[in-house]
Amino acid sequence: MSAFVEPARMAGHSGMAKGEVLLRVDNVSLSFGGVKAITNISFDIVKGEVRAIIGPNGAGKTSMLNVINGFYHPQEGTIAWRGKVRRKMKPYEAASNGIARTFQNVALFKGMTTLDNIMTGRGLKMKKNFLWQCLHWGPALTEENEHRRKVEEIIDFLEIQAIRKTPVGRLPYGLQKRVELARALAMEPELLLLDEPMAGMNLEEKEDMSRFILDVNQQFGTTIALIEHDMGVVMDLSDRVVVLDYGRKIADGPPDEVQASQDVIDAYLGVPHEH
Amino acid sequence: MLYREAGQYKTSYQSDQAIFPIAQDRWVVWAFVAFAFLVVPFFVNDYWTNAVLLPLLIYGLAALGLNILVGYCGQISLGTGGFMAVGAYASYKLMTSFPEMNMIIVVLLSGGITAAVGSLFGLPSLRIKGFYLAVATLAAQFFLVWVFNKFGWFYNYSMTGQITAPDREVFGFLLTGPSALPWVKYLFCLTLLAVFALIAKNLVRGRLGRNWMAIRDMDIAAELIGVRPLLTKLSAFAVSSFYIGMAGSLLFSVYLGAVEVGEVFGINVSFLVLFMVIIGGLGSIVGSFLGAAFLVLLPIFLKNFMVDGLGMLPTMAKHVEILLMGLLIIFFLIVEPHGLARLWQITKEKLRMWPFPY
Amino acid sequence: MEFLIETILSGLMAGVMYSLVALGFVLIFKASGIFNFAQGVMCLFAALTFAGIMEKTGLPWPIAFVMTIGVMVFVAWAVERFVLRHLVNQEPIILFMVTIGLAYVLEGVGDILWGSDVKVLDIGLPSGASDYMLDNFNIYVEKLEVFAALIAAVLVGFLAIFFQKTRIGRALRAVADDHQAALSVGISLQTIWVIVWSVAGFVALVAGTLWGAKSGVQFSLSLIALKALPVLILGGFTSIPGAIVGGLIIGVGEKLAEIYVGPFVGGAIENWFAYMLALAFLLVRPQGLFGERIIERV
C-alpha cells in the first residue's frame, strides 16, 4: 500500500497557496441565438475550497461550468485563471491547464473498460511518441506501466477494484459516476468541476460520493466546484455557495448564510422575480 | 472448457496488459503463427496463393486499416478503394523510378504516401460527422480514381493506361512479376501482415488507441479531458490510410501484377472492405481478419458450389452470388450486428465460463 | 450567353433528376433515421421491373406501371417485415450497412428476373429538342428533360401536399421527430415504415423511368444514386426543399464546372466535382443548406 500521488505534487501545478483566487469569472454573459443563458455573472473560486453552484432547473449552472472549461465562449466578460485573464480557449486547452470535470449525464466511453476509461484521463500526462507506441516497448511500455500504477492508485482510492476490467456500459449508474470521477482525477486537476455528482444515487451511494469528494479535496488539495441539487449535501460539503436563478447570480457566500437569504428561498419556492 | 485460468496470476502490469493474458490463448496463437510461417509455405501452390491466401492477407491488411478508422475512431470512410489506389500507384512509381529499392521499403513508402493523402482527406472530419463524413470520403474515392486515370504521369504514359509490376526481388527472391514463386509472395505478405497487426494492436492498447476510442464513444467528453480532436482523428486517418496504402501496394505489385484503376480500386472495393470490417467486427483486430476471410472465402465457395456443383451458368451464378451476398450480409447484421469478432468472443467467454452458461 | 443559359438549363434538368433520387433518401432518413444506400438500386430495380414487365408480357405501359408500383410496395413490405423489424434500436452504421446489403439483393434479384442487358424503356415520352425554345430563344433543350422536370415538380408538389395535409403524412413527419408521438397518432411504426418505403419506392420508380427513358435501363442507373449523395450533403439529410435546391445546385454546378473548369484539368470531372463542391460547402456550413445550427450540449 503506498501513498497516493503526493499531495504536494497534486496541488502544485501553479505553486499557488491555499486561499488565493484560482479562477475569477467577471461579468460573464452567454446567450444562444438571443436566448440569454447567463447574465452578467461574477464570482470567484479560491484555491483549495469546495465551491457549490446551486439554483433551480434552468438557472444556467451547467452553462456556467461549460464556460469555465472552455466549451462555451461567453459573449461578454472575462475569465481569469490563476490571476491571468484567459483568452478564448478550446476545452482540451482548459484540460491541459488543469481543469477537469464530470458530467450531469454520465459521459463515459461506453466501449471501454473502467481501467481504459481512467487511463484515457492520463493521456495529457503521457508523452512518448508515436513510434514508441507502435512498439509498445521500451520507454512507451515503461510510461504505460507508470501511468497504470497511478490509475491503480485512483482505483484503490475510489474503491473500484472489483470492476477494474468491466466494460463501463455494464456498470450500474452509481458506479459509472464513480468511474467518471476517477477519470477526472486521473488528470490530476487543479480545479475539478462536478456537474451533479450525486444525481440519481441512493442514500448510501450519496454518502460514499460525499466522502470521496471530501477526501479528494483534503487529500490532494484539489479545488472543487460542484453543482448539486441535494441541499443537504451542498451544506455538508461546500465552503462557499453561489446561487443562480434565471442566469443571474442571486446570492454568494457561506452555506448557512446563503440558506438564510430571502432571495434564495424565493427562487426555490418559485416566487416570481422582479428582475 | 479448455481454459484453466486458475493459478495464472499477474505480478506485473506488463503481463496483466499482455495481448493474450491467458496462457491457453498464447499457446494457441503461437501454434497458429508457427503453422502459418513454418508449415504452410511448404505446401502452397499457385492456386492457393492466388485464389485464397494472398487476397486473404491483403484484404486482411486493408480491413485492419479501415477498422482502425471506423471501428476504433468511429469515423466512417467510403474512400478505401481510392486510398488503395494511391498505395498501388505510389509503389508503381517507386518501383519504376528506383529499380534498386528494396520491396519492403517500397511498400512502406507507399503506405506513407497514402497516409499523407489520407490525412488530407481526413481534414473535414473535424467539422463534419457521421454520414456527412462518409459522403465526403466518397469524394476522395472518385477524385483519386479520376486523377489516376487522367494523368499519364501516374501510369508512365503506358498505352493501355494500366500499370504493370516489374520484376523485383526481396532478399534475393523474386517477389513480383509473373515468374515470382508463390511461397515468396505468401511469406512476404504474411510477414507484413503479422508485423503490422502487432503494431496495430500496440497502438490500440496504448494512449493513441484510447484517444481514438474516446473520440468514438463520446467526442465531447474526450475533448474535455484533453484529447485534441483534430490531431486524434487525423492520426486515425493517417494510420488507417497507411495500412490501406500498403494493402493497395501489395494488391498491385504482389498479387495482381497489373492494374486498371477503375476496375480494381472502384467504389465496390470500398464497400467490400467496409463489409469485411462490419462483418468481422468493429473495433477488433481479429475481427478484421475474420471478416476478410469470410468475404474472400465465401464467393469462392459459392462459385464452386453453384457452377461446379449445380452446373449453373457463370453469369447466372454471378447474379445469384450477388443476391446471396446481400442476403448474407443482411442476415448477419440482424443476427450479430457486432460481427464475427463478437461471436468469437462469446465462444471464448463460453469456453472460459464452462460448464456455466454465463 | 445562349451557351451559358443552355448549360444552366441542362444542369437544372439533370439536377431535377438528382433531386428525385435525393428525395427518396430524405423520405426514408426522415422517417426512420436510416441512410438508405439502396435508393439508387431501387431506381434501377424499379425501372428494370417496369421495362421487364412490358417486355415479357407486352402489356401497355400504364398497366405495367401500376404493376411495378405493386412490386415496389411489396419490396417495402418485405424490407420492413424481414429486415427493419429485426433491427430496431441498432446503431446507424449497422442500418446503413444493411441497406448496402439490400442493394446487393435488389440488384441480384433484378438481374436474375430480368437479365442484365441494357433495356430500352419506351413509354412514349416526348423526345428531341424543344422547337419552341430553339426558335424563340435559340436555346437547345431536350423535350424529355423538360418533361422530366415537370413530372418531378408535380411529384414534389404532390409529396408536399401529402406531408402537409394528410393524416398519414403528418404521422410520417411526427415519426421523424419522435417515435412515441407517431404511435399516439394511432399508426403503428411498422405501417409507417412500409408507407415510407413504398413512397420512396414510387419516387424511385418515377426517377428510374425518366432516367431509363433517357439513356436506357442499365446498371449505371444505380450509380446516379451516388450522385444524389452530395445533393443530400448540400441540402441536409432531413430537408425536402433542401433535396430539391441541392439537386439543382449540383446539377448546374456540375455542368458549369465541366465546361469552364474541366478543360484545364483534362476533363471528365463530372464524377467527383459534385462531391468536392459538397465537401467545400460542408466545411463552411456543416449543417447543410436547410439544416438547423447544432448547439452541442453536455
Place this chain on the structure above:
Amino acid sequence: MAGSPVVERLDEDTFPKILLHNAKVFADRPAMREKDLGIWQAWSWSEVLEEIRTFAIGLQDIGFTVGDRIAIVGSNRPRLYWTMVAAQSLGGVPVPLYSDSVAEEMAFVLEHAEVRFACVEDQEQVDKLLSMSEDLPRLEHIIYDDPRGLRDYDHTRLHSFEEMQAVGCKALDAEPARDQAWLERIANGKGDDISVMLYTSGTTGRPKGVMLSFDNLVISGRNGNAFDKLDEHEETLAYLPMAWIGDHVFSLAQAYTAGYCVNCPESLETVLSDRREIAPTYFFAPPRVFEGLLTHIMVRMEDAGKLKKKMFDVFMGVAKRVGEHILNGENVDLKDRLAYRLGEILVYGPLKNQMGFTRLKVGYTAGEAIGPEIFRFYRSLGLNLKQLYGQTEASVYITMQPDGEIFGDTVGKPATQVELKIAENGEVLYRSPGVFVGYYKNDEATKSTKTEDGWVLTGDAGFIADNGHLKIIDRAKDVGKLTSGALFAPKYVENKLKFFPDVKEVVAFGDGRDFCGVFVNIDLTAVGSWAERNNVNYASYQELAQHPQVYDMIEKHVDQVNRDLAGEPMMAGAQIKRFLVLHKELEADDGELTRTQKVRRSFIAERYAPLIEALYDGSTSKHVKTEVTYEDGRKGALEATVEIRDMTIHPASGRNIQEAAE
C-alpha cells in the same frame, strides 16, 4: 498415534528464528503476496526479513520492549502479519483483534490485554481506537498501514508503517550495533515464551485471552505440515479474520514452518476472483463457504442449455459413483476410470478452474459440521477436502482426517501427538503439545478448562465411532434428554436438516419435553429459484414460507432426516415429531442470530413462545405477531398464521455409524 511421525524439535523454536532461517534457506522464494494496485506484489523471504527488521527497530524507537503487547486490527494485510513477528522479535506479544467487532468489545480486549501499541489497517480502525482513547489510558501509539485520509491527523501518537520503517532504517544505518542487538534478542527467545494472545469471543461472558507459546504453535504447525506433506511450494489465501486461530496457524505458523507463500486478497469483494487467480494448493474454509460455492454452481447450472445440463448431470453421476474411490486410490474398473477421465476434461476440471481449486493439494473445513452431500461433492471432483476438529486452546489441531480415511460425518482421528478421551458426560477431552498456556489474567477459567495433568475440556459432546474416528454431536451443555430419556442433541438434528439447500436455519426443541419439534427457516435463494421454476407465485418471504407446496417440500426433508436418525442407535429417539416453517427470516439485527450467524436458541424460545406452545399443544396452526427491525433501524410488526405439521416416527433400525458414513 495416527498419521505421520512426530516432528523433531528443531533449533528454530520461535517465529523470529524461523524467519531468519527461512530468509537464508528460501531466500528468494516468495513468502507473501498481496494483490494491490491491480497486480500481485510479492515479497521473498529475505525481503520479508528486511521489512520486519526495519519495522522492529522503528518499533523499538517508540519504546516497544520485552513484554509489551501490540494490538493488531484489520483485514489480512502483509504488514499486519509482519507486525506480529516484529513484535515477537522484540520479546513482545501480538494481540490480533476482530476488526469488525464493536468498539465496546474491542475496548474491553485492549484494556484487558494492557496493550500500549496498536497496529491497524486504515483510517476506519484509527478512528475507532481514537474514539475510545479515554477508556484506554494505556494505549500510547497507533501505527497505521494505509495513510489515506489520515494526513491531517495529529501525529504525535500516530505513525505510518512506512515512517516507522524509515526510522528503523535510519537507526540501523546510524548504529549498526542495533542490528546485532536485535539478532541477539531473537536468539535469546525461547520456545515456551508467549507467542500470541488470541481472544475467543465466547457465547457467554467476556472474551478470554488464550495465551499460546511458540512451542504450541511451532510444533502444531510442523505437525500439520508433516501430516499433509506441505512444503515451501504451497500457496494459500489469507482471507479469514487474523484474530482467529485458524488463520494464525494457516497463514503464519504453518507458513513459517513450511516456508510457503501466503496471499492476501485485494479487497473483500474480490476474494473469489483473487482465489481463482492464485489457485491455492492449501486452503481452508468454513462449511458455509463450500455450501455457498455449491449452491452457486447448482443455481448457475440451472440456466444452462439442455445438452450441457445433461452432460453435467451425467458426469456428476459418474463422479458421485466413483470419484471418491478414485481419490482414495481404491480399485475402480477401467470403464468408470475412463468416464471419470473424460469428466475431468469436460466438467470437473473446468469446475475446479472456476472455483480456483485447480492446484488444490489439500483443503480443510472445520468450525461446524459440513453437509455430507456437500462434502462428498467436492471430494468426488477429485478435491482432497478434509475435515478437522480443532480449538484455539489446542492451536487448532485436535483431530484430522488422514488421507484415505475420510468420512463425511466424523471429524477424523487424533492429530499427531494428540491424546483424546471422552468424559462420563460425553464431553471430549484432549492433551497435546499445542495445548495453550492459559487464559490471560483468568486463572479461574484456565483451571476449569485445563486439568492439572494437561487435559483440556472441549465443551463438545461426542463419541469415538467404531472406526476410531471422533464424532461430535453437539455442545456438551446443550445435549439434553427427552422425557422418554432418549438423548437429544439439538444441533445434531438441526445440522441434518440444514444440509438441505432449501433450509437455511433450524431451531430444534426437545430438552425436557415429550418429543423433538423444530422451527425451519427456508433459504430464500434456493426456494425462490425453486418457486420460479415451478411457477409458484409469492409476494413476500412470508408468503413463500407459508406456501403449502413449500411445506410439502420441507416435510419430505424432515422425513428424510427422521429416517437417518432412525438409523443411528444413539439418536433414533430424537426424531422430529412436529415442525413448522417460520414466517420470518432469523436475523442478527433482531438478536435471533449471533453476529457470526449462529442461532440463539434461548432467545428464540422466548421470542416465539406462542409458537413453541403450539408446537407442543397439538394445534395445527397459530396466529402470531412478531416485532421486526428493518435495515434502517425502524421497527415494525409482522403478522402471520403459521402452519404446524405432524411427522411419522420411524422405528430405529440400528445400523452402525460406519455403514452410515459409507
